[in-house]
Amino acid sequence: MSLPQASQGFGNVLIIGLGMIGGSVAKALKDRGLATLYGYDRRETELSLGISTGVIDYSIELTPDAIAKMDIILLATPVRAMEHVLATIAPMLRETTLVTDVGSTKSSVIESAKRVFGCVPANFIPGHPIAGAEKSGVLAANPNLFENHKVIVTPLVTSDLSLLDRLHSFWASIGGEVVSMDVDHHDLVLAGSSHLPHLLAYTLVDSLANSELRQDVFRFAAGGFRDFTRIASSDPVMWRDVFLANKDATLVVLNEFMEKLDQMKVAIETSDSASMFGVFTRAKSARDHFLRLLEEKAAGNEKIQSLSVTFPLMSSIKGSVSLPGDQSLSHRAIAMASLAEGISLLSNLDIGSNARLTVQAFRDMGVVIEELGEGQLRIHGVGLRGLKAPIAPINVGNSSTTLYVLLPILAGQNFSVSLVGEGDLLDLPLNDVLPVVESMGAEVASSSTSGLPVHIKPNKREKLNVVVHGSYAQAKMSALFAACYLANESGSCSVDLGKASSKRNHTENLLLAFGCSVQESANMLTFPDSVNLQSVDIALPADVTKTAWLILLASILPGSRLEVDNVLVNDTRTGYLSVLRRAGASIETLSLMAIVPENSEKIVVQFSTLSAFYIDADEALLVREELVFLCVAAVFAKGKSRVNGINKLPFECEERLRSLIDSLIKVGVTCVIGNDYVEIEGGVPNGGDLDSAGDYLLAMAQIALGARSSAAIKVHDCFGLFKEFHEFERVTESLGVQCSLMQ
Ligand SMILES: NC(=O)c1ccc[n+]([C@@H]2O[C@H](COP(=O)([O-])OP(=O)(O)OC[C@H]3O[C@@H](n4cnc5c(N)ncnc54)[C@H](O)[C@@H]3O)[C@@H](O)[C@H]2O)c1
Numbered sequence: 001m002s003l004p005q006a007s008q009g010f011g012n013v014l015i016i017g018l019g020m021i022g023g024s025v026a027k028a029l030k031d032r033g034l035a036t037l038y039g040y041d042r043r044e045t046e047l048s049l050g051i052s053t054g055v056i057d058y059s060i061e062l063t064p065d066a067i068a069k070m071d072i073i074l075l076a077t078p079v080r081a082m083e084h085v086l087a088t089i090a091p092m093l094r095e096t097t098l099v100t101d102v103g104s105t106k107s108s109v110i111e112s113a114k115r116v117f118g119c120v121p122a123n124f125i126p127g128h129p130i131a132g133a134e135k136s137g138v139l140a141a142n143p144n145l146f147e148n149h150k151v152i153v154t155p156l157v158t159s160d161l162s163l164l165d166r167l168h169s170f171w172a173s174i175g176g177e178v179v180s181m182d183v184d185h186h187d188l189v190l191a192g193s194s195h196l197p198h199l200l201a202y203t204l205v206d207s208l209a210n211s212e213l214r215q216d217v218f219r220f221a222a223g224g225f226r227d228f229t230r231i232a233s234s235d236p237v238m239w240r241d242v243f244l245a246n247k248d249a250t251l252v253v254l255n256e257f258m259e260k261l262d263q264m265k266v267a268i269e270t271s272d273s274a275s276m277f278g279v280f281t282r283a284k285s286a287r288d289h290f291l292r293l294l295e296e297k298a299a300g301n302e303k304i305q306s307l308s309v310t311f312p313l314m315s316s317i318k319g320s321v322s323l324p325g326d327q328s329l330s331h332r333a334i335a336m337a338s339l340a341e342g343i344s345l346l347s348n349l350d351i352g353s354n355a356r357l358t359v360q361a362f363r364d365m366g367v368v369i370e371e372l373g374e375g376q377l378r379i380h381g382v383g384l385r386g387l388k389a390p391i392a393p394i395n396v397g398n399s400s401t402t403l404y405v406l407l408p409i410l411a412g413q414n415f416s417v418s419l420v421g422e423g424d425l426l427d428l429p430l431n432d433v434l435p436v437v438e439s440m441g442a443e444v445a446s447s448s449t450s451g452l453p454v455h456i457k458p459n460k461r462e463k464l465n466v467v468v469h470g471s472y473a474q475a476k477m478s479a480l481f482a483a484c485y486l487a488n489e490s491g492s493c494s495v496d497l498g499k500a501s502s503k504r505n506h507t508e509n510l511l512l513a514f515g516c517s518v519q520e521s522a523n524m525l526t527f528p529d530s531v532n533l534q535s536v537d538i539a540l541p542a543d544v545t546k547t548a549w550l551i552l553l554a555s556i557l558p559g560s561r562l563e564v565d566n567v568l569v570n571d572t573r574t575g576y577l578s579v580l581r582r583a584g585a586s587i588e589t590l591s592l593m594a595i596v597p598e599n600s601e602k603i604v605v606q607f608s609t610l611s612a613f614y615i616d617a618d619e620a621l622l623v624r625e626e627l628v629f630l631c632v633a634a635v636f637a638k639g640k641s642r643v644n645g646i647n648k649l650p651f652e653c654e655e656r657l658r659s660l661i662d663s664l665i666k667v668g669v670t671c672v673i674g675n676d677y678v679e680i681e682g683g684v685p686n687g688g689d690l691d692s693a694g695d696y697l698l699a700m701a702q703i704a705l706g707a708r709s710s711a712a713i714k715v716h717d718c719f720g721l722f723k724e725f726h727e728f729e730r731v732t733e734s735l736g737v738q739c740s741l742m743q
């Protein structure tokens, strides 16, 4: 964050109300040398303490001379005192002085300004730092209070734009992250996030303090009581003012809360363990999720964004590893267990950021999902049509798999629902999945050209067939979920695979594990007459691409001996194993485990000298994600390897491959790329700097390239790697490799 230069400082700043927040702002500015600080408070003691502790430079009276020379005036009194303060300074104020405040409520402050000035003056722009403490008074001033905290500003259309810009720099210069918000929205959001918790803490402490049990309650109170009631030590004047000023919004959230509290009371009276469990598991996960976000923020996202990785040259890979499950299987398994009858136990899931969105979506629709340990969930299924309407739109974030899982399932419920998303997902056209949802009879309304956000209104329609649109595995999966619902309505259902080039059958295998057997013949999948998913107890095999990367490393690094426990056995997903074996890799099966939903093998991989290999267009499509790893294998193989049909790959796979070829050329590997083929000559790459641009598979391929180059290869922009392969450091270290990570 760049601080304003001394010449761009804020000049004379007056704080009216030199308590904890006013003092913190003053000290933050003063410590950074950004302003001359003046203070005014109705309590003389706060002012003299402010001077003696160096929080302000001067204490002043609110006289015309003093007010006229101020560049910024900050109101930091309790909110109901602000009207009186505004009325006092109004006749003395210059139009060029920025007046702002820190009050916890905003419409009341705006109403006060209107009453004093007749309208809100252009130079009065309200604000609210979302940071604080239960302490009050200037002695509690903390100059770092606003670092990495949001500051909400609520400008009006009439606000002076250059003063608004100044207000942004003002907060940014002391560490705040400024966001603008509509006034009413501010008051409603803060009523929920700040005002209601204070009301509960005060009321709980008061009620216990007046009960007959009070002595023992306080004597035996421990962490839970302390955590919940810290904020009941906050300043009573400030909070009385907040509830008087934000009455309407507080009543809205309080009424909703009291309804929920009544439901909890009934759950306790009737020993309704399912309801209690539902609330507790949902609340725990929501809070855990929230804390993770805060921690990520504290760790500094920009740092992760710019992380670069270097693999130590010629280190061998030694040891045994059991990798977390496949991401795409994890999403599907979470969905099927939620829709099954009974309680399922799912192990070795990859509950990374994306699958967590799928978990959250089902929780939002009433499914109880317990997190038992790393990668393990116990899911209390509600049946195919047993979901409940969520109270707000479902947010699928940037997870396309979550979206493609949910769309057909929502079309099969008896309530309408909206789906919203973020990032790149907002640009995804959805033209391969919306026809499936429509063929289920649902009405789909989208505000943009067939992308998110969408609103789905289910309707019953007798329809026998679903057609898979497009070539991706996700589109096929959506059609299979749709068929589960249509089979029940129409007595049977077929899925016409159309031109689907995805031969992957992991959704069918998983459905079979949940008791739904799908028959395949002549490009058609036929579903049973009625579908009821049954709960299961299953462990997922390891993620395919992560496994493939470790097998590649062990194959190219002399001295390696790697055992991998749970390698998926499925011809439609593990073509990379056949290619590597063809090239002469030493990959032996130690044992085969017949497990649901997919079989898996324990394998051992050792270094061997690889020879050039050929991959035809069909096989290239089969190994499309691992293709970049196989191209790295080709670099370390004797002779010229060739891959055909690269122009028939899905767009992002072709793009990734082309980026890798650019990298190979950059580090001196001889290769030729045409419209539909690539040829790679075996050799030793040079060292250098490569950029993965956040693509985790490209990063993994580039890192492997640097494992046997003549000098170190540093791979930049590895944020995608750490997002998708969050166990990267743990796994490589456990196999004896200390990659160096740098900013
Ligand atoms: N405490 C928090 O965590 C927090 C966080 C964000 C915003 N706020 C807001 O900041 C403001 C100040 O809160 P605080 O926690 O610093 O309280 P505080 O009690 O520490 O400070 C308030 C100061 O205002 C002075 N004051 C009261 N009436 C006055 C008047 N008419 N003229 C001049 N001075 C007067 C008091 O003497 C006191 O020194 C409030 O509006 C509050 O809603 C508080």
Ligand SMILES: O=C(O)C(=O)CC1(C(=O)O)C=CC(O)C=C1
Pocket: 103, 104, 129, 130, 131, 132, 133, 134, 135, 193, 194, 195, 231, 234
């Ligand atoms: O951390 C605390 O003690 C606070 O009460 C801070 C808190 C909050 O509720 O989050 C209090 C009031 C505000 O207006 C903003 C922040």
